[in-house]
Amino acid sequence: MPRPKVHDESLRDRLLERAGQTLSAQGLTALSLRKLAADVGTSTTAVYSLFGGKPALVKALADEAFHRLGADLARVEPSDDPIEDLVALGVAYRDSAVADPHLYDVMFAGTVGEPPFDGETFTAAAEPFARLIQFVERGIERGALRADAAADTMALGLWAVLHGLVTLQLRDVRLPVAADPADAFETTLRTTVEGWRAR
Template sequence: MPRPKTHDDALRARLLDRAGELLSSEGPNALSLRRLAADVNTSTTAVYSLFGGKPALLDALYEEAFRRFGERVAAVPLSDDPVENIVRIGLAYRRSALADPQFYLVMFSKVVPNFEPSEETGSAALRTFQPVLDNVRRAIELEIFVAAPEEHIGIAVWGMVHGLVSLELNGNLPAELTIGEMYERAVRANVNGWRR
């Protein structure tokens, strides 16, 4: 089969997906531009043309992971109830992780030693957390939540959600557990624990 000659968005997406898979399943040593190109049936020239090199590929991978996550969070139908909105965002977090497990490790661990996203990419990643903080702030203002720094509540909710999702993706939860049901109950319990 001849290799594609166009370096388009579809090829870019395939390269990013495969790069995420390699990093999450085999670690950073598995990610060479030559192997990545071969795995996606393209040339290393295409990889360089699209990304400019490995550091830019890693930055694009990080950016794409948070872009997809941010889109899923932004798609959450919000209500007038900020507490319910936080629960819905927590459920979207899990759906996003299950939809793109190859990106989860890239987003939330130092899978590539010494990699730091560009300032612009790092800022974009942080913005995906803003809907949680906005709803926490609103719950505090409406005196639904205790008066505490919004970042404390937001990070506590995120930490619990992140922990359960990580356990699920790593296969560390009991097989007989109905994970979706347990997860939603845990998110609701955590969020409701911040009520006055």
């Protein structure tokens, strides 16, 4: 009878979850493999067996974060209204970040230094942005969005607004204005999308 597999996907997921929480709360220097293993109730041997070391663990966190974001955006189905589709995609982006703020940090914050955008991580990072570009291209093709600007330029502008508002919300940044980023999110998103509407 074969021995049970101890270092399984469930343990890998728990390690990733805890590592992401540590990064979000305390930064990369606080990520100790020994403490991580203890927090999850396993051994450092298991961590090395599943990830091969700290750099590979951080890379796995980045991969997982981008895959989750891509999956969340993929659930937004196109409708007959490309403008509303972009708003829905933006809301899904914000909801994904709020649901997994520590993973969002791994993708975009300074907690892990320069993102390891090579190989599998680069492919994973391209998923959510490809979805945004796809929705913008669809809006152009249907005449809802301006045809005099490149789809990737429009997508970059929309993402910059999304990322900025989401980051302010997650950081709970005190602003010199009365508006709350969470409350202003959809209004600002809609106004930005409207700016690209075909006239």
